[in-house]
Amino acid sequence: MGRGRSEIKRIENPTQRQSTFYKRRDGLFKKARELAVLCDADLLLLLFSASGKLYHFLSPTVPSVREFVERYEATTHTKVWADIRQERRAELEKVGSMCDLLEKQLRFMTVDDGEEYTVPSLEALEHNLEAAMRKVRSEKDRKIGGEICYLQNIIRGRQEERYGLCDKIAHAETLKDVECGSTSLSNGLDLKLGFN
Template identity: 80%
Template sequence: MGRGRSEIKRIENPTQRQSTFYKRRDGLFKKARELSVLCDVDLLLLLFSTSGKLYHYLSPTVPSVKDLVERYEATTHTKVWTDIRQERRAELEKAEQMCELMEKELRVMTVDDGEQYTVPSLELLEHSLEAAVRKVRSEKDRKIGGEINYLENIIRGRHEERYGLCNKLAHSQASNNEGGGGSTPPSSGLELKLGTPTWIHQTTVFST
């Protein structure tokens, strides 16, 4: 009598979910390599983990990811690279406009010792400087927050790799013990229950 299939649903236990991810990922990439070699197909496989870490496989016969994407564009009549370039061009134009605006504001905020300023004009200049300081502080906090998020993603990625290595080592030692007839559970000396550092979950508050 065959074994019944288990229901496919999200694994709630984080440790078990991460272990299953590494097993299924390795199996998926193995099947991709086999399909590419056995059937002589060009294949690109992209996979992102929950922490945003990228894993990918590209057939050895394909020169680059760009080459395969361009073939995809020609076949489906879509413009993946073109859309990306248009987005970058729009971002560049926006940055140039911001630079021009900041240059104008800088000229307004520059005090010339040879000029005679009235009290209202000085008050206006003071308000402009205060607004500029607030804008600079806000941008600084945004940049710091982005760098912190970037470092947290790197730490989570390293954490996943470490967990995967520990998990593989534990399975390897378990297999060796079973082959040798031993009944003592493996002891790798490594902690397999690796939790995300507590500081990552803390919310950083920036003053504005």
């Protein structure tokens, strides 16, 4: 009698999961080796574990991973290597131009004692510094305004809470006065009528 089918789902026990991973990985690589040898197939198998460790199998007939991927690109008309390089090159160019711009602005914002400046360049520097100061002041004013609104809301909430407590106290005193008034009234009647 054969084994029954088990449901394929994630193994919750980490030790058992790791043990199963290694056993199945070895079985998968054995099958890949057999397929490559028996059928003379070119095969590249890449496997990443849950921890990110790379395991790979390359059939003996494949000279290198790069050539295999280039063959894949030619067959499927997709770019695996080139897209990554182009994206990185574009990103590097963007970062480089941003660094150049920031260095230029930084050089422009600093005034060295040993360097000669023209009046127009000093006026431009003064204009840029004034614009920067306006931005800083407006941001500071915005932050202070936000803090003021926040504190005003807290004060308003506390005042409403105080008014609510005052109303409760006034209501309690009114009830107390009503109870005291009826007690004193009944005591006075009792004395007049001769009750103890």
